[in-house]
Amino acid sequence: MASYLESNQERFLSELLDWLRIPSVSADPKFHGDVLRAAEYLKTRLEEVGVENVELCPTAGNPIVYGEKIVDPSLPTVLVYGHYDVQPADPYELWTSPPFEPVIKDGKIYARGACDDKGQVYMHVKAFEVLMQEGGVPCNIKIMIEGEEEVGSNNLGIFVRENKEKLKADVILISDTGILANDTPSIEVGLRGLSYHEVEVTGPNRDLHSGLYGGAVANPINILCQMIASLHDENNHITIPGFYDNVDELSAEERAEMAKAPHSDEEFKQSIGLTDIHGEKGYSTLERTSIRPTLDVNGIWGGYTGEGAKTVIASKAYAKISMRLVPHQTSDEITELFQKHFESIAPASVTVVVKPHHGGEPVVTPTDSVAYKAAADAMETTFGKRPIPTRGGGSIPIVAMFKTELGLDSVLLGFGLDSDAIHSPNEHYGVFNFLKGIETIPHFYRNYAAAMKA
Amino acid sequence: MASYLESNQERFLSELLDWLRIPSVSADPKFHGDVLRAAEYLKTRLEEVGVENVELCPTAGNPIVYGEKIVDPSLPTVLVYGHYDVQPADPYELWTSPPFEPVIKDGKIYARGACDDKGQVYMHVKAFEVLMQEGGVPCNIKIMIEGEEEVGSNNLGIFVRENKEKLKADVILISDTGILANDTPSIEVGLRGLSYHEVEVTGPNRDLHSGLYGGAVANPINILCQMIASLHDENNHITIPGFYDNVDELSAEERAEMAKAPHSDEEFKQSIGLTDIHGEKGYSTLERTSIRPTLDVNGIWGGYTGEGAKTVIASKAYAKISMRLVPHQTSDEITELFQKHFESIAPASVTVVVKPHHGGEPVVTPTDSVAYKAAADAMETTFGKRPIPTRGGGSIPIVAMFKTELGLDSVLLGFGLDSDAIHSPNEHYGVFNFLKGIETIPHFYRNYAAAMKA
Numbered sequence: 001m002a003s004y005l006e007s008n009q010e011r012f013l014s015e016l017l018d019w020l021r022i023p024s025v026s027a028d029p030k031f032h033g034d035v036l037r038a039a040e041y042l043k044t045r046l047e048e049v050g051v052e053n054v055e056l057c058p059t060a061g062n063p064i065v066y067g068e069k070i071v072d073p074s075l076p077t078v079l080v081y082g083h084y085d086v087q088p089a090d091p092y093e094l095w096t097s098p099p100f101e102p103v104i105k106d107g108k109i110y111a112r113g114a115c116d117d118k119g120q121v122y123m124h125v126k127a128f129e130v131l132m133q134e135g136g137v138p139c140n141i142k143i144m145i146e147g148e149e150e151v152g153s154n155n156l157g158i159f160v161r162e163n164k165e166k167l168k169a170d171v172i173l174i175s176d177t178g179i180l181a182n183d184t185p186s187i188e189v190g191l192r193g194l195s196y197h198e199v200e201v202t203g204p205n206r207d208l209h210s211g212l213y214g215g216a217v218a219n220p221i222n223i224l225c226q227m228i229a230s231l232h233d234e235n236n237h238i239t240i241p242g243f244y245d246n247v248d249e250l251s252a253e254e255r256a257e258m259a260k261a262p263h264s265d266e267e268f269k270q271s272i273g274l275t276d277i278h279g280e281k282g283y284s285t286l287e288r289t290s291i292r293p294t295l296d297v298n299g300i301w302g303g304y305t306g307e308g309a310k311t312v313i314a315s316k317a318y319a320k321i322s323m324r325l326v327p328h329q330t331s332d333e334i335t336e337l338f339q340k341h342f343e344s345i346a347p348a349s350v351t352v353v354v355k356p357h358h359g360g361e362p363v364v365t366p367t368d369s370v371a372y373k374a375a376a377d378a379m380e381t382t383f384g385k386r387p388i389p390t391r392g393g394g395s396i397p398i399v400a401m402f403k404t405e406l407g408l409d410s411v412l413l414g415f416g417l418d419s420d421a422i423h424s425p426n427e428h429y430g431v432f433n434f435l436k437g438i439e440t441i442p443h444f445y446r447n448y449a450a451a452m453k454a
Numbered sequence: 455m456a457s458y459l460e461s462n463q464e465r466f467l468s469e470l471l472d473w474l475r476i477p478s479v480s481a482d483p484k485f486h487g488d489v490l491r492a493a494e495y496l497k498t499r500l501e502e503v504g505v506e507n508v509e510l511c512p513t514a515g516n517p518i519v520y521g522e523k524i525v526d527p528s529l530p531t532v533l534v535y536g537h538y539d540v541q542p543a544d545p546y547e548l549w550t551s552p553p554f555e556p557v558i559k560d561g562k563i564y565a566r567g568a569c570d571d572k573g574q575v576y577m578h579v580k581a582f583e584v585l586m587q588e589g590g591v592p593c594n595i596k597i598m599i600e601g602e603e604e605v606g607s608n609n610l611g612i613f614v615r616e617n618k619e620k621l622k623a624d625v626i627l628i629s630d631t632g633i634l635a636n637d638t639p640s641i642e643v644g645l646r647g648l649s650y651h652e653v654e655v656t657g658p659n660r661d662l663h664s665g666l667y668g669g670a671v672a673n674p675i676n677i678l679c680q681m682i683a684s685l686h687d688e689n690n691h692i693t694i695p696g697f698y699d700n701v702d703e704l705s706a707e708e709r710a711e712m713a714k715a716p717h718s719d720e721e722f723k724q725s726i727g728l729t730d731i732h733g734e735k736g737y738s739t740l741e742r743t744s745i746r747p748t749l750d751v752n753g754i755w756g757g758y759t760g761e762g763a764k765t766v767i768a769s770k771a772y773a774k775i776s777m778r779l780v781p782h783q784t785s786d787e788i789t790e791l792f793q794k795h796f797e798s799i800a801p802a803s804v805t806v807v808v809k810p811h812h813g814g815e816p817v818v819t820p821t822d823s824v825a826y827k828a829a830a831d832a833m834e835t836t837f838g839k840r841p842i843p844t845r846g847g848g849s850i851p852i853v854a855m856f857k858t859e860l861g862l863d864s865v866l867l868g869f870g871l872d873s874d875a876i877h878s879p880n881e882h883y884g885v886f887n888f889l890k891g892i893e894t895i896p897h898f899y900r901n902y903a904a905a906m907k908a
Contacts, residue, residue: 026762027760027761027762027763027764028760028761028762029761087764088758088760088762088764090758090760094660094661150764151762151763152763192665194665194765196763196765198763203728204726204727204728205726205727205728206548206726206727206875206878206879206880207548207875207877207878207879208726208877208878209876209877209878210748210750210752210776210778210877211646211648211778212743212872213726213743213872214743214748214750214778215733215734215742215743215746215747215748215750215778216722216731216732216733216739216742216743217726217728217732217733218728218730218732219750219751221682221750221751221752221753221754221773222682222683222686222749222750222751224679225678225679225680225682225683225751225754226679226682226683226686228675228676228679228680228683229676229679229680229682229683229684230683232676232680268670272658272659272660272662272667272671273658273659273660274657274658274659274671274672274803275802275803275804275805276672276801276802276803277670277803278670278671278672278801278803279669279670279671280669285670288669288670289666289667289668289669289670292669293669294664294668294669295676296664296668296669296673296675296676296767297673297675297676297679297756297757298664298675298757298758298763298764298765298766298767298768299675299756299757299758299759299764299766299768300675300679300754300755300756300757300759300771301754301755301756301759302751302753302754302755303751303752303753303754303774304542304544304752304753304774305753305754305755305772305774306481306482306542306544307481307482307483308480308481308482308542308604308605308811309481309605309606309650309652309752309774309776309811309812310481310541310542310604310752310753310774310877311648311650311752311776311877312752312753312877312878313750313752314752314753317754318759319675320757320758320759320763320764322664322763322765324664324665324668324669347730347732348729348730349728349729349730349731349732350729351729357762357763358763418666418667421660421661422663422666423661423662423663423664423764423765423766424660424661424662424663424766425660425661426660
């Protein structure tokens with residue numbers, strides 16, 4: 001006989017697609033109404049499956065969707081976290097189908113937010129439905145889905161601090177990460193932090209003709225390029241003084257253990273069309289994306305960028321520059337070091353403004369906890385293989401915040417793939433992964449409730 | 455009694471403003487219809503003042519407006535050159551009044567093209583009218599106004615090669631340059647050449663999440679910045695091998711002569727809001743903008759440039775890079791050197807495409823010719839001061855082309871000011887300068903015709 005999940009999977013997918021049609025882009029004010037519609041949609045779906053006391057909790061920004069099912073105060077409580085906002089979708093012209101008109105192609109759901117994080121959040125909604133249909137939830141469940149993760153979760157921090165009693169739980173469950181491959185389950189146990197800045201370099205007070213002025217004024221684009229270039233040395237070490245001071249250096253044993261994870265530089269290159277491997281000297285590709293901090297320019301602009309040739313010297317040039325942090329760097333420390341250093345390397349012929357955006361702290365989560373084991377056992381049941389603990393490259397700043405504010409560890413039970421192109425054109429999420437998540441999550445609750453009782 | 459010019463100056467200005475309302479931007483295909491309208495407008499105005507055989511000569515691009523007044527084949531012939539196309543006007547938001555809704559404020563005409571070059575071309579139309587009203591033109595005049603100067607004049611070169619007989623003349627007269635100040639007339643006798651490129655750097659084959667991939671892939675923006683930064687050394691010399699090989703080095707005497715031109719670094723800084731002087735070590739500001747070649751980034755773009763923070767590693771980064779050339783560099787030589795060098799400095803982890811745009815040759819025009827003296831005498835009459843010969847920083851590539859194809863020298867009788875903000879937001883042209891041009895040009899024709907007869 002088909003399981004409830006098997007019998008209802010078409011409907012589950014169809015509901016997700018409806019949600020993905022709402023462009024809940026938090027970074028751009030013009031989508032504000034859509035962000036609210038996406039929150040309302042989620043509230044309705046949660047109520048339908050039996051989550052109680054569902055509300056849109058107002059914040060200074062986008063509302064947080066909160067609901068709960070308290071079956072017995074003596075049972076353990078799991079707090080599920082996720083986000084319903086999505087990254088901006090531009091450049092739109094690089095999408096093969098429009099980002100907010102989801103389609104399923106070759107077993108994958110294509111849409112902005114398909115994986116990050118609406119698709120993964122919706123697994124939780126439907127896993128809850130499955131549990132309710134198959135006899136009820138085995139522990140207390142609280143669900144908190146925010147709408148500002150892609151812009152720094154500032155209001156979530158305030159909400160959590162002000163609602164510690166309401167959010168009381170034993171562990172936090174988050175699906176916003178990935179697995180190594182569909183036949184190689186894994187659970188992330190380390191995440192990099194983030195320090196993000198926008199910089200502005202001003203030369204002359206207006207755009208100038210490069211023929212009349214070229215050679216005798218500081219061109220802010222050339223200067224910005226020089227400043228950015230100087231942030232790495234010839235070995236791709238970051239040159240900001242003090243940047244590595246607090247970096248947790250892994251032992252040879254730990255690095256040897258990491259090196260056992262399946263990885264091929266050749267396949268890595270092919271998967272994203274690289275002509276060569278690149279990165280900090282002395283570290284492997286896996287180490288470069290997990291245990292080492294990095295600095296990347298995420299955007300740059302200035303001068304004439306239209307068709308044809310314009311011989312202008314721009315007044316201003318801009319860049320967005322971010323650093324991924326590792327334990328035990330802190331976002332505040334690195335933000336201050338960056339700002340000070342970047343201002344210090346500006347020549348006298350330009351003025352520089354550094355504007356920090358949001359940051360996030362690096363974290364390592366325990367692998368010997370009841371919750372981690374419950375998650376690993378759940379994956380072993382549904383994938384038929386024990387998951388590998390991995391240290392990921394991305395940042396989920398709220399994991400560190402939950403630890404500080406609520407004293408709770410998080411389990412990162414995510415089902416995405418590196419190849420899902422999150423934050424990129426053509427973001428997608430495997431139908432396999434979506435359904436596997438819905439299948440796995442109930443096992444986690446049952447394993448966790450049983451182990452906590454024991 | 456008021457002169458014809460004095461009696462008609464309001465109408466002359468009003469006609470120019472009508473022409474400036476037509477956004478004849480040649481770099482952007484969406485203005486193609488306007489470019490044609492601007493050519494038609496000019497044709498009608500030329501016919502009205504008595505220019506004969508006026509036609510729109512078709513080319514593979516925008517038409518060339520040609521007309522003539524042959525009064526006597528035994529008299530000398532002056533070929534007037536100018537352009538009716540204008541630079542793109544963006545960024546529009548930096549204009550205090552819309553670029554194609556001209557206004558006169560504080561004695562200045564504000565509009566894209568007010569000075570470069572519609573305003574200066576229109577002086578010739580009205581100078582012709584003045585001559586006709588005051589007894590006729592004293593020599594043969596041919597007028598050739600093109601519509602692709604701001605995108606490289608490619609079709610003008612073909613037109614000139616194919617119409618050598620039609621364009622036969624004794625000298626070329628161009629008003630597309632400036633004077634030092636309204637009380638310090640000057641005539642440009644040297645112009646820098648141009649080599650202009652668009653470069654594209656590709657890292658991964660799609661945009662990536664900087665958390666998952668950051669540190670292990672070549673970020674094309676960081677790499678582009680490094681490549682651009684390496685094009686200058688610490689003394690702001692250009693590092694392209696062979697770049698200076700053919701540069702005409704001026705003697706100590708010539709440099710001492712140049713240094714006599716009125717200039718204050720302090721005023722220069724204040725005029726464009728610079729915090730410090732900048733440029734190639736060992737040269738003065740005036741030398742940096744005239745006798746020395748330069749390299750400037752005119753535009754750069756890549757990654758996320760919208761509001762807020764997006765943690766992306768872009769697949770591609772772009773820049774527009776141009777070099778101003780001096781005698782005896784050639785555009786072809788420098789274009790090849792740049793392309794070869796820029797490709798050679800790309801690391802193996804990225805691919806680079808260099809696409810040359812148009813170029814132009816540096817020129818020095820003679821100061822001992824009949825035509826130069828006729829122009830200098832004309833200015834002395836109308837300004838009450840002998841003009842200073844100067845070497846300018848801009849490029850008028852067609853001056854070198856005219857010399858090669860037609861064997862003719864050009865006289866650069868321009869009336870703009872450095873502060874006119876050509877190629878920038880809020881381009882403007884002084885009403886004083888516009889009228890002074892119309893007053894001066896007839897003197898040039900009379901002086902030239904008289905001297906050639908003698």
